[in-house]
Amino acid sequence: xxxxxxxxxxxxxxxxxxxxxxxxxxxxxxxxxxxxxxxxxxxxxxxxxxxxxxxxxxxxxxxxxxxxxxxxxxxxxxxxxxxxxxxxxxxxxxxxxxxxxxxxxxxxxxxxxxxxxxxxxxxxxxxxxxxxxxxxxxxxxxxxxxxxxxxxxxxxxxxxxxxxxxxxxxxxxxxxx
Numbered sequence: 001x002x003x004x005x006x007x008x009x010x011x012x013x014x015x016x017x018x019x020x021x022x023x024x025x026x027x028x029x030x031x032x033x034x035x036x037x038x039x040x041x042x043x044x045x046x047x048x049x050x051x052x053x054x055x056x057x058x059x060x061x062x063x064x065x066x067x068x069x070x071x072x073x074x075x076x077x078x079x080x081x082x083x084x085x086x087x088x089x090x091x092x093x094x095x096x097x098x099x100x101x102x103x104x105x106x107x108x109x110x111x112x113x114x115x116x117x118x119x120x121x122x123x124x125x126x127x128x129x130x131x132x133x134x135x136x137x138x139x140x141x142x143x144x145x146x147x148x149x150x151x152x153x154x155x156x157x158x159x160x161x162x163x164x165x166x167x168x169x170x171x172x173x174x175x176x177x
Contacts, residue, residue, distance in 0.1 A: 001111050002118045002155040002169075005146065011162035016078060016120045017052055019157075022172050023116045024076030030057040031066065031077060033084040048080065063088045066106040071113045079110070081120040082149075086142045091134070100141050104148055111152070121146050123158065 002019060006012035020028050030052060036042050049059075060069055063084065071077060079085070089099055096102045111117045125139050150156045155169035164171060 001116070001149070001153045002157065003121060003146065003149045003153045004118060004157050004159060005121045005123050006159035007123050010123075010159045012120055012122075012159040013048060013080060014051060015157070015159045015162070015164055016080070016118050017055060017057075019155075019172070020057075020076055020078045020116070020118050021055055023118070024056075026056060027075075028055075028057050029069075029071060029075050029077045029114075030059045031062050031069070031079045032059055033063050033079070033081060033088065035063045035084070035088060064092070065089065065103075066110050069110070071110065073113065073115065075114040076116040077110065077114045077118070079117065079119045081122060082107075082145060083122040083124065083142055086145065087138060090138055090141060100144055103141075103145060107145070107149065108152075119149055119153075121149070 002016075004012050004016040004019065006015075032045070032048075034041055034045055036045055052059075057078070062069060065085070066079075086103065089095060089103060107119070121142065125143050131139065150168065153168065155171065156167040157164045157171070158167055159165070
């Protein structure tokens, strides 16, 4: 398992796609979590689709969760991204009482069901700004899940200006930097 994190526009998504392609040159699963609300979201979705075109990704839309997805043991899975999934779940009227536990259970089950799991998450907790309670709850839950994933992951990378900074593990030799 790999956790790839970084700020907005850092190049983390492109780097995670490259890692996924290195781990599996054949067909891969791309778990898309962004809801297409508004023009900005639609532009970002279109940009990400163009980035992964012709790379062998089969896209599964899963903005509400990871349960029941058709994942096989031989799959390499790229989850793009955890931040959207957490926000979708936490701010949903159907949010379970223990949202973090449910998400962690789904992430763990997904990791157990596939050969490789690459999770993309956003580094959005280090700006020092004080937010309203609901945003603070989101940041706390995302941070908790990031820490759990980092403990379980074989590779943890923060991408800064398109450059991978390895925090844990080793990058496979043929991964583009």
